[in-house]
Amino acid sequence: MFETPGASPATTLDIMLPYYGDVSLMQAAVHSILAQSDPNWRLTVVDDGKEPDVPGWFASLGDPRVSYQRNEQNLGVTGNYRKCLGLVREEHFVMMGTDDIMLPEYVATMRALIAQHPGIGMIQPGVQVIDGDGKPTDGLVDQSKRLLYTPKVRGQRLMGGEELAVSLLRGNWLYFPAMCWRTDAVRKAGLRDNLEVTQDLALEIDLVQAGEQMLACDTVCFQYRRHAVSISSQQAFTGKRFAEANRFFMEVADRLDAQGWTKAAKASRLHLSSRIHALTMVPGALKNKQSEGTRTLLRHVAGSDQR
Structure with missing residues (x-):
């Protein structure tokens, strides 16, 4: 296992990257984090694969805000997410997708919103959907989300309670890898053992039922990659x-x-x-x-x- 030195006291946002899959897409995701306008972040990568050159690549970055470790045994999606959650050290974190892209203002946007709403359980920023080649795309799934299910948001909108539960259960319009979470709320809710593809919605509903609120913001600062075959x-x-x-x-x-x-x-x-x-x-x-x-x-x- 390779780990860089500890992050500075100014670090305020944990970015967790549970990794398994395409090396080049993962590297693009990491480069997008390194390019953030706000330097107050910490990146933790937990590698659930066996690609031979990945540990050396992370060691070559030489950035004290980046830590990398490889699992001795494959934990699977939920197991690796759970391990990442256990490694979070800050009050708020992001569970980023290994093939997604943070636009340069993502961390700055999240930190500003957290400062405005320090007790918020979830934050959903504006998202641009891209395809496997990194080009903007607008397929049927995302059109449906936008036109049928997503509430109207101009600037910011605070949601919670049964209103939010109804909205999400009619159609889950959130983009899980782009969301920022309050750590203690997610740890208390936990991740379910018997779910894979609905794990994100389960966590969202669990938090809403526990009384947590969500802040939706229309500032586009994240690119969510939707592949033709996943x-x-x-x-x-x-x-x-x-x-x-x-x-x-x-x-x-x-x-x-x-x-x-x-x-x-x-x-x-x-x-x-x-x-x-x-x-x-x-x-x-x-x-x-x-x-x-x-x-x-x-x-x-x-x-x-x-x-």
Whole structure:
């Protein structure tokens, strides 16, 4: 394991990078952090892979704000996220995607918003979506988020309670890797063992149910990379993603009912955006000759997979 010396006392934002995958995209993500206009950050990279030249590349950076370590055994997505969470030292952190890009004003924007709202649980800044080549893109998923689900934000908007729960369960319009989180709130909520593709929404709902608020800001300072083929979309062709999603939505609905949030519980049981998403995946499942996956997707679309 290679680790650079400790960061200066001025460091105020932890950037956690759970890494597995393409080396060049990861390096682009790291370079975008090094290029921040505000130097008050600390980057911690936890490598869950085995690419041979990665440790040496981090050692060559020579930046005391950057630390790198490689897992002895592969922990998987949730395991590596959980390890990163345990390594956070500051009051606020970002769990950045290994293929995403921070625009130069990201850290400055987050620190300014934290100063204005020091107790905030979550911050969602403005996001530009890019494709695998780094070019701006606006596919059906992101158009739906923007036009159908995302609340109108001019400047800043503070949200919380059942209103936010209903909004997210109708359609999760947040971009998890771009968000800034209050560390103690996330540690208290924790990450679930039985979820993969819905882990982000689960954390968001857990925090909202615990009374945390979210600040949405329209300042675009992050680029979220959406690939044509990703792990989650490959799983979707088999229906695995939506089997997990249905289990999550039903369990959350029961919890929301118990809390007295009946509108949110109804939105969770309906999970309309998830069902529409499943419908868009049916042609791909048919093309890939995933007969069982096609049946699973159609059951999710019809709502017949609900217990």
